[in-house]
C-alpha cells in the first residue's frame with residue numbers, strides 16, 4: 026500500500042509538517058451544503074463522489090451545481106467563453122454520484138459529511154463508513170452546531186476525525202472553520218487545513234465548542250431578531266432592512282434564515298435548547314417552530330418568512 030503521508034517543508038520554517046495528500050473526496054449529502062462543497066472541491070481539481078439517498082435528489086443536486094458553475098464561469102471566463110465551457114466539463118467529469126454511502130468510501134482520502142443536522146443519524150452513518158473506508162481516510166463533519174467529538178465517537182478513528190464547517194453559499198463564501206477534537210492528530214489537522222486552502226478558502230482554527238466561532242455569534246443574533254418580532258417590536262422586513270442598511274450585512278436575519286433553511290435552523294435550536302436548557306439565548310422560538318410546522322422551510326420550498334422563487 027502506498028504511504029498516505031508526505032512531509033511538506035515550508036520555506037518560512039525549518040520544521041516539517043506531516044500531512045496526507047487529499048485527492049479523492051467523498052461528500053455525503055447532496056443538499057444545499059453538500060452540493061456546494063462538491064462543486065468547489067471538483068472545481069479545485071479533486072475527484073469527488075457526492076452521495077445522497079436517491080437518484081432524484083442527486084439529479085437535482087447536479088442541476089444546481091451546473092447552474093452555479095455557469096454563474097462562476099460567466100465571471101471567471103468572461104473573455105474566454107470556450108475555456109469556460111471546458112472548465113465546466115472538466116469539473117463535471119471529476120464529479121461522480123452514488124446512492125450507496127458505504128460503497129462510495131472504499132478508495133477515499135477524505136469523507137465530508139453534510140447530511141441532516143441530527144446526531145443519531147450522523148453517528149449511524151459514520152459508524153457504517155468507518156468499517157468500509159481505508160484506515161488512512163480522514164473523516165470530517167460539516168455540522169453547524171453538534172460537537173464534533175459527539176459524532177466522532179461513533180468511529181474507531183478519533184485521531185483521523187475533525188470538523189470542516191463551510192458557509193452557504195459555498196462557492197461564494199470564503200471561510201472554512203477547521204475544528205479539532207483533543208484526539209485529532211497533528212497530521213490530520215494539517216491535512217484538513219491544507220485541504221481547505223486547496224479549495225481556495227481561508228481557514229480559521231477552532232476548538233470543538235458549541236457553534237465554533239461564526240455560529241456561536243450568529244445564532245444569538247438571529248434568535249434575538251425573531252424574539253423582537255415575537256414581542257411585536259418590529260417586522261421581519263424592517264429588521265432586515267435595518268441590518269442591511271444600518272449594519273452593512275448582505276442579508277438581514279430573516280432573509281438569511283430563509284436562505285439557510287428553517288428546518289436546519291430548527292434542528293440547531295432543538296439541539297441547543299436541549300443541551301443548554303438554562304441559557305435564555307438558546308430558548309425555543311414559537312414563531313420559528315410554527316413556520317416549520319406549516320412547512321414554510323424557506324427558499325428551498327419557495328416560502329419561509331418571505332415568499333421566494335424556488
Ligand SMILES: CCCCCCCCCCCCCC(=O)CC(=O)SCCNC(=O)CCNC(=O)[C@H](O)C(C)(C)COP(=O)(O)OP(=O)(O)OC[C@H]1O[C@@H](n2cnc3c(N)ncnc32)[C@H](O)[C@@H]1OP(=O)(O)O
Nearest residue numbers: 093096169192193194196197244247251275276278282290
Ligand atoms: C430570524 C429567525 C431565527 C432563526 C434562528 C436560527 C438559528 C440560527 C441559524 C444559523 C445557521 C447557520 C448555518 C451555518 O452553519 C453557517 C452559515 O452558512 S451561515 C450563512 C452564511 N452566509 C451568509 O451570511 C450569506 C450572506 N449573503 C451574501 O453573502 C450574499 O447575499 C450572496 C453572496 C449570497 C448573494 O449576493 P447578492 O449580491 O445578495 O445576490 P446576487 O444574486 O446578485 O449574487 C452576487 C454574486 O454572487 C454570485 N452568486 C451568488 N450565489 C451563487 C452561487 N450559489 N453560486 C455561484 N455564484 C453565486 C452571483 O452570480 C453574483 O455574481 P455577479 O458576478 O456579481 O453577478
Ligand SMILES: NC(=O)C1=CN([C@@H]2O[C@H](COP(=O)(O)OP(=O)(O)OC[C@H]3O[C@@H](n4cnc5c(N)ncnc54)[C@H](O)[C@@H]3O)[C@@H](O)[C@H]2O)C=CC1
Nearest residue numbers: 054055056057058059077078139140141142168169193285
Ligand atoms: N444550510 C446551511 O446554511 C448550512 C448547513 N450546514 C450543515 O450542513 C449539513 C447539511 O445541511 P444542508 O445542506 O443545509 O441540508 P439539506 O437538507 O439541504 O441537505 C441534506 C441532504 O442530506 C441528505 N441525507 C440525509 N440523510 C442522509 C444519509 N443518511 N445519507 C446520505 N444522504 C443523506 C438529504 O437527502 C439531503 O439531500 C447540516 O449538518 C447543517 O447543519 C452547515 C453550514 C451552513
